[in-house]
Amino acid sequence: MPAHKSAEPVANAPTTTMATDAAFAPAAPRAGGRRPLRNMSEVRHFFRTNDVPIYFIGATPFNLLGLDRWVRNFTYITYYDAWDGAHPRVFTPAHKPYVRFESGEHINNWLLENAEVRALISGRVTPGVRPKVAMVFFDAETERICEELGYDLILPSADLRERLDSKIVTTQLGEEVGVPSVPNTVVAVDDFAGLVEAAEDAGLGGDLVVQLAYGDSGKTTFFIASADDWDKHGSEIAGKTVKVMKRINNRPVAVEAVLTSCGTVVGPFMSELTGHPELTPYRGGWCGNEMYPEVLTGDLRARAADLVRRLGNRLDEEGYRGFFEVDVLVDVDTDEVYLGELNPRISGASSITNVTAGAYADVPLFLFHLLEYLDIDLELDIDDINRRWQELAAVDLWSQMIIKETAPAVERIETAAPTGAYGLDASGALTHRRSALDWHQLQSESEAFFLRIYGPGDYRWKGADLGVLVTKGRLQTGRPGSAATLTIRARHLIESIRGHYTGTPVASPVKGDTVDVDTRPGIVT
Template structure:
C-alpha cells in the first residue's frame, strides 16, 4: 500500500496485524499512536494529573497508581517492562510490538522469548551511533563541514597550558565529557576565562561526575548562535526530513556546578528562510543515508548551531527525541503525516511504498507552535505546587485555569495546555537527575520566540509567574532575562 497522506496512514494502521503498546515514563510521551489505533495501550510509570484526559483516547496502566514507593529518578522503559504488573498484562495479551523511547540490552533480553519486538533500533547499533566520538568522525567520512574539534584525555585537559587551549580554538571553547551518555547539558561546560578552566579542572580532577568515571573529552569552539535541531527518518526507500525547529536552552539557568545546555523546549515557525531549510534538509538526508548504510531505521535527531552564515551539526540523537509527541500533535493539526508515525511504520510495516515527494513537501512546510519544559531546581527552590493539568489563559498578570482540556492543542492566542504534572510532587517522583527535575510540559499553539530569538514578553512573564507561584522561586527574574534564549554552546545534547 502507498502512503501519501493522512487518509492512507489511517488505512495502513487499521490493517496492521498484532497489537502495538507504548511504554513511557509518562503516558503523554507515547500518546501519538492513540490517534490511529483503537484501544491503544500505554504502560507508564508516572502518575500524572493529565491521565483522565489521556484515558479518553487510550487505555493506560500507570504503575505510579498501582505500586507505592516507586522511584522515578533516572528510570527507563526497562524498569516499567520489568514490573510484574506489565509482565502479566503482556502475557495475557496479543501485543506484538512495543513502542519505546529507545531499546536497551536488558529490555531485549526480557523480550527475547516473548515474540515481542521493539519499535526501535537494537541497543548495540544505537550505542554505537550515539557516541559523540563516532558522530564527529562519521561527519568527516561523509565530508560534512563541522566545527573544529579535539578529543583529549582527562590528564591532557588537566596538564595542557590554558594559553595553548585558548589558542587552539582562537578563543572560548566548550568542554564535553565523552563518557556521560545522557544529554540535556550533563557534562557540558563553557570555558571563556582561565577562571572557568580552573573550575572545570577542579571538577575533572575528582574523577567522577553524575556517577560516571571521566576519561575523555570533546573540545570545540564556543559559537554564540541560534540553537536548532531537525528530525530525520530512515525508511526502506529513502530518508525524510522534518521541519527545522528552534531549541530553547538554559531558561532555568546552569546547574550548580556550571553545566550548560539544559534543554527546555522547542519553538516551531512556518516561515523559516527557505535557504536555511534546504541546507538543514540536505545535511539531515546525507547523515540519514549514511545511517541507512549501516542498518539504521526510523527517527533520529541532529542538534545544530547556526551562526548567521553557516549551519553546523553538533550531536546525533539516534532515537525518539524531546520534540515528540508535541511535534506530532502540531503536524496532525495541519493534516500532515507525522514523522513519528512514519518511524513506527519503518519497523512494523517496512514494505509500505512511500510517496516521498508528497510527504516531504508537507513535512518541510513546517508547523507553528511551541513547548516549554518546567523544571524544579532542588538546590534553589521549594515545592509549593499549584499547577493543574488542562487549559489555561494568560490574562497579563497571572494564568487562569479554564478546566480540563478536550484536546491537546490550545485554541486561543494566549492559551496554553499543561501536561505531565505529577499527582504528588516531591523529589522522589520527579523525572530527571542532577539539579533539575522535570515537573511539567507546557504546550502552545504559536511560536514563543520573537524575530530576535528572544522569548515573547507574555511568555517570559508567564514563566516568571509560574516560577514564583509553584516553585517558591523569585518570580521577578528568569535566568534568560539577559541573553538570547536560543543561544547555545556546542554539544548540548
C-alpha cells in the first residue's frame, strides 16, 4: 500500500464526504492588541481564521479526529495512516525503519525528531509564529525536543502531569476540597495477611480493589477477595504503596473538562464500556463509551458536575491549565458519587465529546484548551456555557468501541477492515459504503464509522488495538457497570468488523520489518 501520506489534498481523497470546513478558510489579518474574546461567535471566528500552525501528534489521529473542521491550520502527524494518504490533513512519514517502541511517548518523540516531519513543520513556519504541538503522551524528553526545535508544547508540564497522574495523589487532592473517593486506605503491603489487616483497620471488608499508583487501570487494578486472588497478582502489588478500596457495585461515568482562566468547562457525561470480553482481553479494561441523556440526571448529575468543578479548582492551585478527564463512580446501591481517577490529558473519550450538541452549538471542548495556550484573553461566561451544555446533553446519543485483539496468537495481518463509513444493507449485513474522513456525518443507528489502526502487513496480538468504531445509539443493555452486557447490535458490529481481518500465524514475535509486537504500547488510551 502507498507509504507516503500527504498533508495536502490528493487525487484519491474521499469524494463522497464533506471536506473539512475550517481547513481552507482565509486567515484573519494579524494585528496587535487583540481585544478579549467575549462570546462563542467570536471564538468560532477566531479559530476559522487562525493563522498559527497547530499539530496533533500521535500514533493515530483518533483522539481529536474531526477538529480540523473547526480550526484552520490544524494538522495531524501520525505514525499510522488509516486512509493510506487520502486524508488531506493527515501526514505520516514515508520512511519508517524498524524501531522497538516502548511507549506512546517513544512514538511521539520519534515523530518529532523525524526528518520528514521536521521538514513539513519548518516549511509552514511564519516569521515570529512558533508552531504549536499537542499530543496525548509526552515526557521530559518531548519537552527538550520541542524546545530545541522551536515548537510550543501546548500542554501542562511533564513534571506536573506526572504528579497528578498518580491515583494516590488524585485521591489526596480530592479529599482536600471535599471530593470523596470510594472508602479506601493508602498503604504498602508485602503479603495477603498484611492486605487483610490494612483493610480491616480501615473498615473496608474482605472484597477489595487494589490499584497501583500509575498505569492503565485495566492492567493495574486488581480484584482481591481471597488468598488465591493474591497469589495471582501479589507479585505486582507487594512492597508498593497502593490504594486499597472497598469493592462497590459501581456505575463508571467519564467526563472531560477544561480548566480555563475563566473557570472550568464541564463536558457531557458518558458511561464507560469496561471489560467486555468481545472487545478487550483485560478484566476491567476500558473499551469504549456511550453518551445518552440518562447517563446522569437530576441530583446525580449536579453532584458529579460539582465534583469536577471542585477538582478543577484544586488543579488550578497546582498550576494546571487545560484539558483533563475524570472518571466518576456512582454507587448503584447508595447513589453516592465518588471520584474515580483523574487523567490529566486528552483522553479516549474526546472523540465523542467533539460531536456533541454542545460542541455544535458552541465549539468542541478542546478548543477551550487551545485558547489557554494561544495567548488569547478571554471574558467568557463559563457558568452560562455549562448550563447550555447541560441542557443540550438531553439530545446527544453517541457510542464508540475500541476493538482489541482478544486471541492469544500472533498473526501478520493479510486483510483488514477499511477506514470509512459503514451501513446495514437489506439483509442486515454491515458493509463498507464509502471512504470518509471522520464520523461527523453519521445520522442514524444503521450507520457506523470505523477507524482502522493496524492494517495489512502489520501484526496483531492479544491486546493490540485493531481499530475504533463510532456510531449513534447505545451499545449496552442494563445499567452500565458490572451488570452491563453488550447489545445484539453491538455484538453484530464487532463480529462484522472482525470478519474483515485475516492473517498468517507467526511462531514468535517478528523483528526487523516491524516493531516487537510483545512491547507495542496501547495507542488509543
